[in-house]
Ligand SMILES: Nc1nc2c([nH]c(=O)n2[C@@H]2O[C@H](COP(=O)(O)OP(=O)(O)OP(=O)(O)O)[C@@H](O)[C@H]2O)c(=O)[nH]1
């Protein structure tokens with residue numbers, strides 16, 4: 001049994017009700033797909049701490065507060081992940097792809113036009129339901 005990787009994921013929503021997507025680099029796991037920014041929770045770090053750190057490192061945003069949104073465990077053939085997803089509406093800064101990745105603000109009703117990792121389906125469905 002493979003270890004389950006604990007990932008802190010941020011669904012960042014701006015005042016225009018757009019969510020921030022980032023494109024995963026081709027060489028990464030699930031490369032070429034769009035994701036919600038985030039990354040692995042390190043030892044001795046809470047999920048919130050990990051999320052704040054990752055969102056600064058990946059998209060240069062400063063997060064003031066987050067709220068729990070969803071918890072998804074998913075088994076890829078090569079990797080088991082647990083996505084600890086938080087909503088972020090209280091932040092400052094302008095989003096940039098610090099690691100050279102494409103970032104994009106997208107209206108919730110347009111999310112179906114983007115390709116996400118398989119594990120993300122329930123997140124997209126919940127956002128679409130909230131928005132309808
Ligand atoms: N960040 C993020 N990861 C996701 C999403 N959906 C999903 O299945 N994952 C998976 O969760 C894992 C997250 O790893 P990551 O590559 O973001 O981790 P990280 O930022 O700490 O990078 P690192 O590998 O350089 O330490 C990957 O296996 C990725 O495929 C998502 O929406 N956002």
Ligand SMILES: [Mg+2]
Pocket residue numbers: 037038039040058
């Ligand atoms: Mg990451």
